[in-house]
Amino acid sequence: MTEYQHVTGTETVLRDGTIKLHGPEGFDGMRAAGRLAAEILDEMALRVEPGVSTEELDRVVREMTLDAGGVPATLGYRGYTHSCCISINHVVCHGIPSDKRLKDGDIVNIDVTPLLDGWHGDSSRMYLVGDVGLKAKRLVDVTYECLMIGIEQAKPGARLGDIGAAIQAHAEQFRYGVVREFCGHGLGRLFHDAPEVVHAAKAGTGPELRPGMFMTIEPMINLGKAPVKLLSDGWTAVTRDKSLSAQFEHSIGITEDGCEIFTASPKGLDRPPYY
Numbered sequence: 001m002t003e004y005q006h007v008t009g010t011e012t013v014l015r016d017g018t019i020k021l022h023g024p025e026g027f028d029g030m031r032a033a034g035r036l037a038a039e040i041l042d043e044m045a046l047r048v049e050p051g052v053s054t055e056e057l058d059r060v061v062r063e064m065t066l067d068a069g070g071v072p073a074t075l076g077y078r079g080y081t082h083s084c085c086i087s088i089n090h091v092v093c094h095g096i097p098s099d100k101r102l103k104d105g106d107i108v109n110i111d112v113t114p115l116l117d118g119w120h121g122d123s124s125r126m127y128l129v130g131d132v133g134l135k136a137k138r139l140v141d142v143t144y145e146c147l148m149i150g151i152e153q154a155k156p157g158a159r160l161g162d163i164g165a166a167i168q169a170h171a172e173q174f175r176y177g178v179v180r181e182f183c184g185h186g187l188g189r190l191f192h193d194a195p196e197v198v199h200a201a202k203a204g205t206g207p208e209l210r211p212g213m214f215m216t217i218e219p220m221i222n223l224g225k226a227p228v229k230l231l232s233d234g235w236t237a238v239t240r241d242k243s244l245s246a247q248f249e250h251s252i253g254i255t256e257d258g259c260e261i262f263t264a265s266p267k268g269l270d271r272p273p274y275y
Contacts (some may be wrong), residue, residue: 001197002019002207003017003018003019004018004019004020004021004207004210005018005019005020005021006020006021006023006212007020007021007022007026007188008023008025009022009023009024009025009026009029010025011168013188013189013190013193015190015192015193015194017194018077018194019186019194019195019207019210019213020186020188020193020194020212020213020214021030021210021211021212021213022188022212022213022214022253022261023212025033025176025262026119026188026212026214026253027253028258029116029117029119029188030121030188030214030251030253030254030262031116031120031260032116032117032119032121032212032240032260033070033115033116033117033119033120033121033251033262034121034122034123034251034261034262034263034264035117035121035262035263035266036064036065036068036070037112037113037114037121037122037123037251037263038121038123038262038263038264038265038266039064039068039266040060040061040064040065040112040114041110041112041124041125041265041269042266042267042269043060043064044057044060044061044127044129045240045269045272045275046109046112046275047060048076048102048103048108048110048127048129049102049129049130050102050103050130051101051102051103052101052102053072053097053098053100053101053102054086054088054098054100054101054102055096055097055099056096057084057086057097057110057253058082058083058084058097058149059083059218061082061083061084061110061112062075065083065112065114068114068116069116069117070114070115070116071114071115071117072084072112072113072114072115073113073114073120073122073191074113077191080235082096082097083097083112083114084097084110084111084112085097085109085110085111085235086108086109086110086111086123087108087109087111087236087245088100088102088106088107088108088109089106089107089108089244090238090239090242090243090244090245090247091109091236091237091238091245092179092182092220092237092238092239092247093109093111093182093220093230093237093247094111094235094236094237095109095235095236096180096233096235096236101235102129103129103130103219103226104129104130104131105129105130105131105132105133105136106129106130106132107125107127107128107129107132107136107139107140107244107246108126108129109124109125109126109246109247109248110124110125110127110253111123111124111247111249112124114190115191118189119188119189119234120187120188120189120190120191120251121251121262121263122187122191122216122249122250122263123249123250123251123263124218124245124247124249124253125248125249125269125270125272126143126144126246126248126271126272127272127274128272128273135223135244136244136254137224137239138174138200139176139221139223139246140232140243140246140271140272141271142170142171142174142221142246143171143219143220143221143246143247143248143254144248144270145170145204146167146170146171146199146221146248147167147217147219147248147249147250149166149167149170149217150163150164150166150167150199150217150219151163151217151250151252151259151261152166152213153165153211153264154217154240154254154258154259155209155254155257155259156209156210156211156227156254156255156256156258157164157208157209158208158209159203159204159206159207159209160195160197160198160201160205160206160207160208160209161198161201161202161203161204161206162201162203162204163199163201163217163219164197164198164199164200164201164202164222165201165202165203166203167195167199167200167217167219168199168201170255171219176221176222176223177221177222177223177225177226177227177239177243178199178200178219178220178221178222178226179199179219179220179221179222179226179228179245180198180199180226181227181237182220182226182228182237183196183197183198183199183218183248184196184197184198184199184215184216184217184218185197185215185216186213186214186215186257187214187215187216187251188214195207195215197216197217197218199217199218199219199220200226208218209254210254211254211255211256212253212254213253213254214251214252214253214254215251215252215254216249216250216251216274217249217250217252217254218247218248218249218250219247220246220247221244221246221247221249222239222241222243222244222245223243223244223245224239224241224242224243224244225239225240225241227239227241228240228245248262248271250262250264251263
């Protein structure tokens with residue numbers, strides 16, 4: 001049976017399997033953290049271009065986060081030594097920034113989580129590098145549609161499985177694979193918390209969505225088959241068939257009559273092409 005826990009904005013919370021229900025203080029904290037995440041990703045739209053290295057982009061993420069009074073939640077997380085994850089082409093998620101330079105035709109996901117005043121703003125977007133092929137562009141477009149279709153299901157009284165069922169149905173009509181090995185999650189004062197938000201599910205199943213729940217929805221959609229594998233670095237996940245993969249992520253809060261997207265772009269740059 002699902003357990004829910006009402007929490008204030010300041011008390012210590014534990015990852016104990018309960019789904020946290022937050023009040024106005026929590027919404028205020030998540031709005032600020034989410035806006036910072038969105039502003040960082042807006043800046044990436046100006047920076048992503050052929051020839052730039054992913055470690056250069058990581059440096060900008062770190063500097064923007066620190067300048068705003070936050071810290072990158074990934075920095076030091078389980079030994080991770082970078083301020084964001086940057087995943088290129090067939091990398092599904094958790095790509096590690098390096099001296100690798102972006103090339104014309106690449107598609108890139110940048111995933112940031114600034115921790116600001118105790119709250120986590122978790123978001124990612126896709127970026128098109130130079131002249132990108134039609135199949136890759138369509139994959140990116142459909143993945144964004146999957147995100148927003150999933151968010152449409154996020155409202156009081158719905159079930160968690162409704163989100164994954166809607167995402168899966170939309171992706172599979174294009175014969176795309178929906179990644180099962182990674183999922184969205186609860187968040188707030190904790191980086192990762194209950195519940196797990198799977199992106200392929202059966203409608204009407206899972207915990208009931210209630211006002212005050214915070215979570216990420218972050219579908220990973222593959223141009224080919226769904227299975228992924230983890231590389232020897234312990235972080236980088238890639239498609240098994242080496243097909244392209246795309247992902248978008250928003251952090252949201254369930255309200256009395258729907259949901260609020262904390263990480264929406266202030267400039268309207270939520271999907272490419274950005275300029």
